[in-house]
Amino acid sequence: MPVVAPTAIADFDRMFGALADQTRRDIVRRAISAEEGIVELASHYPISFAAVQKHIAILERAGLVTKERVGRRKVVRTNLERLRVVRHLLDEYEELWRGRIDRMADLIADTKEHDQ
Amino acid sequence: MTVTAVRKDPHKLTMTIEAEFDAAPERVWQLWADPRQLERWWGPPNYPATVTQHNLAPGGRVEYGMIGPQGDRHRGYWEILETEAPHRLVFCDGVVKADGAPNTDMLLATTRVTIEEVDVGRTRMSIESRFPSAEAMEWVLATGTDEGRTRAVGQIDAILAEQTIQR
Numbered sequence: 001m002p003v004v005a006p007t008a009i010a011d012f013d014r015m016f017g018a019l020a021d022q023t024r025r026d027i028v029r030r031a032i033s034a035e036e037g038i039v040e041l042a043s044h045y046p047i048s049f050a051a052v053q054k055h056i057a058i059l060e061r062a063g064l065v066t067k068e069r070v071g072r073r074k075v076v077r078t079n080l081e082r083l084r085v086v087r088h089l090l091d092e093y094e095e096l097w098r099g100r101i102d103r104m105a106d107l108i109a110d111t112k113e114h115d116q
Numbered sequence: 117m118t119v120t121a122v123r124k125d126p127h128k129l130t131m132t133i134e135a136e137f138d139a140a141p142e143r144v145w146q147l148w149a150d151p152r153q154l155e156r157w158w159g160p161p162n163y164p165a166t167v168t169q170h171n172l173a174p175g176g177r178v179e180y181g182m183i184g185p186q187g188d189r190h191r192g193y194w195e196i197l198e199t200e201a202p203h204r205l206v207f208c209d210g211v212v213k214a215d216g217a218p219n220t221d222m223l224l225a226t227t228r229v230t231i232e233e234v235d236v237g238r239t240r241m242s243i244e245s246r247f248p249s250a251e252a253m254e255w256v257l258a259t260g261t262d263e264g265r266t267r268a269v270g271q272i273d274a275i276l277a278e279q280t281i282q283r
Contacts, residue, residue: 090129090131091124093131093245094122094124094131094133097131097133097243097245099160100157101119101133102118103156104118104135104137104144104147104157105118105135105137107147107153107156107157108138108139108143108144108147112139
């Protein structure tokens, strides 16, 4: 749909793909406020450290989290700017309806011309 | 300006858009009640729509298909909940699965259309859309992009709520 900028589509793909998994959503939630590294994050889940590492890598590729060096360790942080993209969905929906309403107005104008 | 007001509530996932037309309510109602007119405004110009079933009585259905510029096909339907010509139409939006069966697990949005005369020959139409989830909203917007994208969509409501609390 033209309401989505073409350059944004690949980004959306990765982002929504990353958010489609419950563990990854939970990691994103924790990493908003918690200053945890991968080891600490992994302790919250009944899955292997390697599996958590994989989830974090997927989130990183989607731009949803970043790893930042704090002193001697690396902390996983959520990229809030990225999450805000989600809010644009409502704006895009507005554009969809504005297009529809423009076409409705054109149709009404067409029939008026016919009547005259 | 045809569109006169837009209200969005990101928490409730609702959007209301109001428009005014220089026409009587009956004329505005025809945009919805006549399938040939509906075909001309529902989809974007590069996604020609065909309405294959159209029954606006409560309990009735509207079914449509759209073909995108890459030959991609999209099918959807409305389930009519309330009708009061020419003033009110309430329906649920749904999508049709690849095999042609309606995807009953996936209702996308509830749309309330209100049409009222504000002056002689001047009509206000208000459309309120309420989404059950951001995932459903994304489905609606994804029409015309590859299917993989829509399938990958996750539930993001919780994250959005969390983000708001943080602020």
